[in-house]
Amino acid sequence: MIAECPVPRAESERVLLGHGAGGRLTAELLEHTVLPAFGGQNGPLEDAANLPGFDALVMTTDGFVVSPLFFPGGDIGSLAVHGTINDLAMRGAVPIALSVALIVEEGLELGRLEAVLRSLGKAAQEAGVPVITGDTKVVGRGAADQVFITTTGIGRRLPGLSPSASDARAGDAVLLSSPIGLHGTAVLSTREGLGFEADIASDTRPLHRLVAALAPLGDRLHVLRDPTRGGLAAALNEIARDSGVAVDIDEGAVPVPGPVAAACDILGLDPLHVANEGCMVAFVAPDAADAALAALRSLPEGSGAVRIGNVLAADGHPGRVVMRTAVGARRVVDMPLGEQLPRIC
């Protein structure tokens, strides 16, 4: 995964919005620019990494730049807490501490900043995790857009769980905890004033309790991933690539709320590419599928959990995600290239 840039970079090459979108351009930026700088000897940069010397602890960091700051169902403050908790949860960990670093634009109304921070504090309290340290920087007008928040989380692994994107196996059941497309369409609709925001609210919420509910599965839980930037398509492609397996999805089984489908139709978006902030995919051993679904459905945030597909037996196409459509056709689900929805998280 870690390689030197294969060709000298032209002077003129510049960062594009798509480099931050979670798709192929992001992977290229990581592979050619970020990882080589860190020497590579530390292995791939993961969303949540083991803390050296402390097997039970994982660490994750995320910058939040969502625009607008407030949207139906949440705001940048609650999102910064949920996103970080969920990165820990996808490694089978529950959060034990958060840090919060603010970069604030000069001139932001203090009342607006307070509202964001109150929401952040409330989200942390509801998730049962303390904010233990922080930092505040102020930059001049025009040098940032209102406020950016970087949240870092430390989590403790649940005993017996070690899910990894590289651990999907032939025959695994692919589960999805709730409908897709809500977060991205809610933010985009609010930002652009498209009017869907009356019917659509972000699904932003913490997922660590859902993961804890899966803990009894132990090593029959193979993969967890929350389909944020790049949506379900990116999450499934990453898992297929990292595990070297082919994934088969049943289009009819993937829950897309009506208003999300309508919004995506009009905007020319594929719901599979739209970011989510409150659902996850779980790959589990076939004999654990029913128990896993029951566990997910035992909590409100997993009440809509469904099985959406399975991992194929070795078929000569490792790394490929295929979707069976309603009429029985099969189409390849590609990794999104770049930016459809900038500043979505």
Added chain:
Amino acid sequence: MIAECPVPRAESERVLLGHGAGGRLTAELLEHTVLPAFGGQNGPLEDAANLPGFDALVMTTDGFVVSPLFFPGGDIGSLAVHGTINDLAMRGAVPIALSVALIVEEGLELGRLEAVLRSLGKAAQEAGVPVITGDTKVVGRGAADQVFITTTGIGRRLPGLSPSASDARAGDAVLLSSPIGLHGTAVLSTREGLGFEADIASDTRPLHRLVAALAPLGDRLHVLRDPTRGGLAAALNEIARDSGVAVDIDEGAVPVPGPVAAACDILGLDPLHVANEGCMVAFVAPDAADAALAALRSLPEGSGAVRIGNVLAADGHPGRVVMRTAVGARRVVDMPLGEQLPRIC
């Protein structure tokens, strides 16, 4: 320290540059806006905090927004590593892991981003700490200024050391590890093209080895603080306030390099208020002063260590920092109010 805002905030109140400068306005922002939002039950937000349930571990986070990205002696990449390592070191800890979150402006030259990241990776490697996880967000042109970096560090406390800004005691010797004023004047001079940058280079460097050299002092090492934003004046005032003691400094003993003094004279700055990124103050028991100085001077980064003053016996002015000038007068060293030097770190 944690209190509700005593009066309703006017709609018109806005964030000022000075709110991020490390002085009195920063303290007000923390006290009235940030801390109440986090419920207060977690205690004061410190630069580096104990990780709940893991007594040996501390966590710190810092956003870096320095402008320009490159300056004599360093750049935003190395600074982001050193600043975070030093926050850990001031709690008596050595770094065991870093995370790095980038917020990049669309259009930044990839070569420039690579240079920053290479410097960051090199600084981490030289300090012996791995970057274990990261995040990259891209925002549109004009929504950020080139690149902001938030670094979070986890450190392991050195056995027997528990320095705290609230632990200064009457009679303590006040030591300073190296001359002051270099970082702030180097950055300012570069940004404004003042021409001092030929003679002044930032002192940015990691201080954890200096702290490790002090470890044999054990509980005779009372306070460590690196005088970053707000300079030596802010650091000493915070210690005096948090410990409830009066601090007496000998002006003639505080090393200010000639070019720094000249730059400050012309710019109307007090060198005591200028940010540093490679020196620290240590408060040690009187009988440990000589051993501490010898330990500091045993390393290149502490070769210029000096004693600059002491903590007074209870004198009725706890929280006050006083400086004896060359002509024998005494003046109060105030906490800087707000911003002298924006975007210095």
